[in-house]
Amino acid sequence: MKLGRNLLTGLTAAIIASGATMSLAYTAWTQQLTLTNVVSTGSLAAIWNNFPVSCQDNQGSGPIYATVTAFRDQTDYTLAHMAISQGYPGYQAACSLTWSNTGTIGIVLQSLDVNGTTVQSGVPTNFDLNGDGVADVQIVYYAGTGGSYASGMGGSQTLQINVLDAPPNASLAFNAHANFVQRGPGA
Numbered sequence: 001m002k003l004g005r006n007l008l009t010g011l012t013a014a015i016i017a018s019g020a021t022m023s024l025a026y027t028a029w030t031q032q033l034t035l036t037n038v039v040s041t042g043s044l045a046a047i048w049n050n051f052p053v054s055c056q057d058n059q060g061s062g063p064i065y066a067t068v069t070a071f072r073d074q075t076d077y078t079l080a081h082m083a084i085s086q087g088y089p090g091y092q093a094a095c096s097l098t099w100s101n102t103g104t105i106g107i108v109l110q111s112l113d114v115n116g117t118t119v120q121s122g123v124p125t126n127f128d129l130n131g132d133g134v135a136d137v138q139i140v141y142y143a144g145t146g147g148s149y150a151s152g153m154g155g156s157q158t159l160q161i162n163v164l165d166a167p168p169n170a171s172l173a174f175n176a177h178a179n180f181v182q183r184g185p186g187a
Contacts, residue, residue, distance in 0.1 A: 042103065042104035042105035043103040043104050043105065044103045044105060044107060044180065044181075044182055045101070045102045045103035046078070046099050046100065046101055046102060046103065046107060046178075046180050047077035047078055047099060047100055047102050048072045048073075048077055048078065048079070048080045048097060048098070048099050049072070049098040049099060049100055049154060050072060055068045055069065055070055055082075055093060055094065055095040055096075056068075056093070056094055057091070057092070057093055064091075065086050065088065065091075066084055066085060066086040066087045066088060066091045066093070066163075067084070067085045067086065068082070068083070068084050068085075068093035068095065068161075069082070069083050069085075070082040070083075070095045070097070080097060082095055082159065082161075084161060084163070087163045087166065088163060088166075089163055089164060089165060089166060090163065091162075091163040092160065092161070092162045092163070093160070093161050094158055094159065094160040094161075095158065095159055096156055096157075096158045097156065097157055097158070097159060098154060098155070098156045099154055099155060099156070099157075099178070100152070100153070100154035101149045101150065101151055101152065101153050101154060102151075102152075103151060104151050105151065105182055105183065106148050106149060106150050106151070106182070106183030107148065107149055107180045107181065107182060107183055108147070108148045108149075108180065108181050108182075108183050109143055109155060109157065109178060109179070109180055110179045110180060110181045111179045112141040112157070112159075112176055112177070112178055112179070113176070113177045113179060114127060114139055114174055114175070114176045114177075115127065115129075115174050115175060119139055119140075119141045119176075120141075121141055121142055121143035122140070122141075122142060122143075123140070124138050124139070124140045124162070125138065125139050125140070126138050126164065127139060127174060129166075129172040129173065129174055130166075130167065130170060130172060132167070134164075134165045135164045135165060136163070136164055136165060136166040136167075136170075136172050137161055137162065137163055137164055137166065137172065137174075138161070138162040138164055139159065139160070139161055139162075139174075139176070140159075140160040140162070141157065141158070141159055141160075141176075142157060142158040142160070143157055148183035149183070150183075157178065159176065
């Protein structure tokens with residue numbers, strides 16, 4: 001019985017050793033397929049349309065001593081200029097600005113930032129432009145037609161400036177940035 005067990009153990013070891021040798025000598029055939037990928041992105045771009053801009057004074061029946069002008073920069077179409085001359089407390093001016101999507105993807109007008117503060121559409125926002133702790137102007141931004149715009153399309157927005165407690169003979173400046181984002185799931 002002991003001889004049979006040793007023979008069986010030796011035979012099993014020989015079979016395992018020969019199988020291991022055979023598997024080491026065995027080579028499988030393989031093939032690899034390659035897929036090259038390129039992602040080409042579009043561009044997000046908008047410009048102010050050629051002016052003149054439609055501006056109006058909102059003084060009702062009283063005399064108007066101030067004037068408002070606005071125009072697109074002649075070399076940088078992403079820049080527009082707006083100026084109130086001879087403004088006084090109580091004076092209001094509104095300009096309707098139009099823009100075009102010159103990029104290749106759809107865009108949405110997201111917000112207007114004035115000196116780093118977001119102004120929501122239709123919400124009057126006060127600004128102290130000379131640092132005296134008193135609001136000098138109030139800015140109201142109206143998103144206009146709203147929605148999203150495909151390439152080649154455009155929209156409008158109205159920027160209303162109300163002169164509040166501005167001091168006499170002052171030059172009060174601010175920067176307003178219309179912020180556009182891509183249209184779609186990532187917007």
